[in-house]
Amino acid sequence: MPMIDADGCLINVSVEGRDGGPTLMLSNSLGCTLQMWEPQMKALTQVFRVIRYDRRGHGKSNVPPGPYSMERFGRDVLAILDDLNIEKVHWCGLSMGGMVGQWLGANAPERLGKIVLANTSCYYAEPTKWLERIQAVKAGGIAAVADAVLAGWLTADFREREPQIAAKMKSMLLASPVEGYLACCEALSTLDQRALLPKIKSPTLVIAGRHDMATPIAAGELIRSNIPGASMTIIDAAHISNVEQPHAFTDAVVGFLMQR
Numbered sequence: 001m002p003m004i005d006a007d008g009c010l011i012n013v014s015v016e017g018r019d020g021g022p023t024l025m026l027s028n029s030l031g032c033t034l035q036m037w038e039p040q041m042k043a044l045t046q047v048f049r050v051i052r053y054d055r056r057g058h059g060k061s062n063v064p065p066g067p068y069s070m071e072r073f074g075r076d077v078l079a080i081l082d083d084l085n086i087e088k089v090h091w092c093g094l095s096m097g098g099m100v101g102q103w104l105g106a107n108a109p110e111r112l113g114k115i116v117l118a119n120t121s122c123y124y125a126e127p128t129k130w131l132e133r134i135q136a137v138k139a140g141g142i143a144a145v146a147d148a149v150l151a152g153w154l155t156a157d158f159r160e161r162e163p164q165i166a167a168k169m170k171s172m173l174l175a176s177p178v179e180g181y182l183a184c185c186e187a188l189s190t191l192d193q194r195a196l197l198p199k200i201k202s203p204t205l206v207i208a209g210r211h212d213m214a215t216p217i218a219a220g221e222l223i224r225s226n227i228p229g230a231s232m233t234i235i236d237a238a239h240i241s242n243v244e245q246p247h248a249f250t251d252a253v254v255g256f257l258m259q260r
């Protein structure tokens with residue numbers, strides 16, 4: 001796995017899959033690492049060269065001091081593509097990964113082919129929930145918010161049916177570097193990318209989760225309706241829909257990316 005320098009921050013990057021196939025870049029959610037895409041990897045690597053990475057502040061990437069921003073995260077992606085000498089990728093980002101996809105779609109359209117924006121938002125009407133989370137994590141660490149966050153990530157039904165997967169997701173969250181997690185929450189507390197959406201000209205699929213309370217269907221619909229020509233698919237899942245409904249998620253992504 002290469003470590004790629006993005007303006008002094010080493011980013012952990014993984015490149016797998018079909019040599020010579022179209023390239024697909026996957027971008028993680030808050031509190032997750034590139035491992036969150038494991039349920040998709042077998043299918044996606046048969047068709048695509050797949051790039052995954054740990055966003056700064058996450059996983060094995062460096063944790064430089066904040067503040068972070070969507071622009072910073074977007075420029076990290078451009079540094080990865082430049083380093084790998086890759087001109088253009090399809091994009092699939094979930095939650096924060098979808099927010100970075102919006103920034104790139106509007107600000108670096110020549111680097112993106114098709115875009116999948118899953119379980120994401122372009123702004124938060126009530127940013128105080130991020131400020132409250134920051135206070136809770138500063139006081140008690142990520143453990144203080146872990147159960148509530150997991151309840152938003154996966155439905156109660158899924159957590160009961162698949163306790164091992166739920167436990168693995170919780171461990172991933174608990175292993176997040178606290179400083180990186182806080183710096184990302186700060187970036188979310190000021191998120192407003194509404195003005196960027198009409199500038200996105202790439203074919204775009206929005207995926208929303210029927211039970212997603214973190215970025216509800218209405219947040220997906222706001223994105224869909226502001227990106228010219230975008231379509232939307234709803235999956236029977238909470239926030240981390242690629243883990244809760246791996247087949248439906250993979251089918252939606254592959255179907256959209258392979259469609260002529």
Ligand SMILES: O=C(O)CC1=CCC(=O)O1
Nearest residue numbers: 029030095096149152214
């Ligand atoms: O972790 C959460 O609570 C949900 C979330 C919002 C933005 C993101 O990346 O994850």
